[in-house]
Amino acid sequence: MSNRAVTVIGFDADDTLWQNEQYYKLTEAHFQGLLAEFAEGNHVSERLLEAEKRNLAHYGYGIKGFTLSMIETALEITEGRVPATVIGEILAIGRDLLSHPVECMPHARDALEALAGRYFLVMITKGDLFDQERKLAQSGLGDYFDAVEIVSDKTATTYRRIFGKHGEGPERAMMIGNSLKSDIVPAIAAGSWGVFVPHALTWVLEHVDKPVEAPRFREIPDLGHVPKLVENLQ
Known part of the structure; x- marks a missing residue:
């Protein structure tokens, strides 16, 4: 010994x-822009953080859980009216996170x-x-x-x-x-x-x-x- x-x-x-976190912040800003016609940016971020807290026990830490939380937040904020094109954009920016340098x-x-x-x-x-x-x-x-x-x-x-x-x-x-x-x-x-x-x-x-x-x-x-x-x- x-x-x-x-x-x-x-x-x-x-x-x-x-x-690492800087890429999440950039993605969150993009996410705010996608929902700009439905809610102010700060409100979008607050709801996203709430979703992340709820989902940690289910999805754990990481980009996949973050992406699912963005989708959930978009559905909640728009009361289920979020366009399919926005869901597609959320999935795309989630994939971008998985390939950032x-x-x-x-x-x-x-x-x-x-x-x-x-x-x-x-x-x-x-x-x-x-x-x-x-x-x-x-x-x-x-x-x-x-x-x-x-x-x-x-x-x-x-x-x-x-x-x-x-x-x-x-x-x-x-x-x-x-x-x-x-x-x-x-x-x-x-x-x-x-x-x-x-x-x-x-x-x-x-x-x-x-x-x-x-x-x-x-x-x-x-x-x-x-x-x-x-x-x-x-």
């Missing part, structure tokens, strides 16, 4: 390793390169299986990871299972991500280190208070600070 404080490092994917976050590659081979690296992400696999392949970052875990949700139980499977347990693991709700709070609850890397467009449903009193909570401005942070814990 290693004496190092951290032996396994988990990385979130969307908006941690590569851009992958733009890596600043310092992502350098950080992974500095850590690979010295720590066991695992990508831990929510979302659609095919879409996440596509983005990982197109990002060119896949070779840095020793394991990939695509999960339906991120809870303390999830992190205990993953860090127990791939390492010496959560106490010697670190989770890095942009979502306090999914990446940081449950990882710390599991006994791991939680490193918060803020992103300006983090989805509103992922917002919770920072666990500033937790001894294992850290916050850094970008991934370029990860190698030094990890080294200082050893």
Whole structure:
């Protein structure tokens, strides 16, 4: 057994390793335009968010669930009178989301390169299986990871299972991500280190208070600070 404080490092994917939420925002703006004759943009977004909240338990996280929520919202707002052409447009912009280019976050590659081979690296992400696999392949970052875990949700139980499977347990693991709700709070609850890397467009449903009193909570401005942070814990 290693004496190092951290032996396994988990990385979130969307908006941690590569851009994601900005594409959802562009799609939402397009969706508002499609329903402009039926409702104001802010109202469309509010109803869409309500649908997403309701549907998480049914469809999970990812683009397919988002697309279904747009269709549901269009039907509700128009009281079932939405033109078939609009439904077709919604399906089209959903498909566009599934093929958008992958733009890596600043310092992502350098950080992974500095850590690979010295720590066991695992990508831990929510979302659609095919879409996440596509983005990982197109990002060119896949070779840095020793394991990939695509999960339906991120809870303390999830992190205990993953860090127990791939390492010496959560106490010697670190989770890095942009979502306090999914990446940081449950990882710390599991006994791991939680490193918060803020992103300006983090989805509103992922917002919770920072666990500033937790001894294992850290916050850094970008991934370029990860190698030094990890080294200082050893």
